[in-house]
Amino acid sequence: MAPEPVSAEELYRRKIVGVNDRTVTHVSSTNFPGHYPGENHAWDLEEFRNSFQVQFHKSAATKPHELTTFSLIGIDASIANAFRRILLAEIPTIAIEDVFVHNNTSIIQDEVLAHRLGLIPLTGNYAAIMAMDFKRPPTDAEPEGQKPTDQNTILLNLKIACEWAEGAKKLLEKHQADDIDKLYVNHNVYANDIIFTPIGRQINEFSEEKGPIRPVSPEILIAKMRPGQEINLEMHARKGRGGDHAKFSPVATASYRLMPTIDIVKPILGDDARKFARCFPKHVIGLEQFTEDDAAKAGDGYEEHVGEKKAVVKNAFNDTVSRECLRHPEFQDKVKLGRVRDHFIFSVETTGQYPSDELFIMSVRALAAKTNKIRRHLANVLR
Missing domain, CATH: 2.170.120.12 (DNA-directed RNA polymerase, insert domain)
Structure with missing residues (x-):
């Protein structure tokens, strides 16, 4: 009997690193052959091409000495770290x-x-x-x-x-x-x-x-x-x-961090919503009106809160994952923090020799040269 296809929600859940009040969970990747019985997680070039993304958040093309911020989505930590180390140590x-x-x-x-x-x-x-x-x-x-x-x-x-x-x-x-x-x-x-x-x-x-x-x-x-x-x-x-x-x-800083996630599983309303917003950097959490539809989704006991302010996630990108909200008992079991395992947010600041945007392209060329060298050596070994 063929296994049922895995839903997109389940695949996304497997990518989340859990950030708890005292621990960090699910830190290891699970998308390799044999981890889930009946599922094929063998690396595929075509699948990688379709899933890999590059997103630029802040470009230093006009001001080459400023910080460049971009995201690499859909790669392994070893590849992301290879780019970081090349930026630091191998671009002449x-x-x-x-x-x-x-x-x-x-x-x-x-x-x-x-x-x-x-x-x-x-x-x-x-x-x-x-x-x-x-x-x-x-x-x-x-x-x-x-x-x-x-x-x-x-x-x-x-x-x-x-x-x-x-x-x-x-x-x-x-x-x-x-x-x-x-x-x-x-x-x-x-x-x-x-x-x-x-x-x-x-x-x-x-x-x-x-x-x-x-x-x-x-x-x-x-x-x-x-x-x-x-x-x-x-x-x-x-x-x-x-x-x-x-x-x-060539870089003053070359670092990356994983994309934060904030999942509000139960409504946070009124004064608690305002306090919850203060637990995060500005513009990460916003306040919106709690509607009748929200009350119906939340279940019994929330009808009387219609019209109050509720906490919503506006921009998780700017979150520092300080876990401040997990210190307060009123938010227990209402929020889950995490990070996306394959979403790397890079920050690159040049010392001035080369533009920041050009530096990452140079690191890609350097990694390609390394892989071509390995391929040549493997071909010689197999002869």
């Missing part, structure tokens, strides 16, 4: 790697100054950055590593000295030295003071029209100096991945 960018200090009389030690410079995000023509070569590290055969060329190295310079401003001595004599900007010149060293020096093909690849190499945020403070102090150094930026060092990571 450029960062300052070698710092050659000619003179540093500021109060910041050479190694601390080099570390601060390495963490400054750099941007430019990202198509040319992607086309750059990775500089080979030192080996036994090549103790000094690959030599820097215009194919693998970006040359930057920082030369700045602090001096007394014109008329500073008169201000000091009159005790009118409240504003240090009137006393000193170049007393603050900013990322904007870093100068890009193109070499070879970089003159065309990183021209003013295509996008020269520059700090993403020119107002980043590097050091503070006083008259007589100077910083004079040369920097070599190279291409790398976040897996090598965090300074190469």
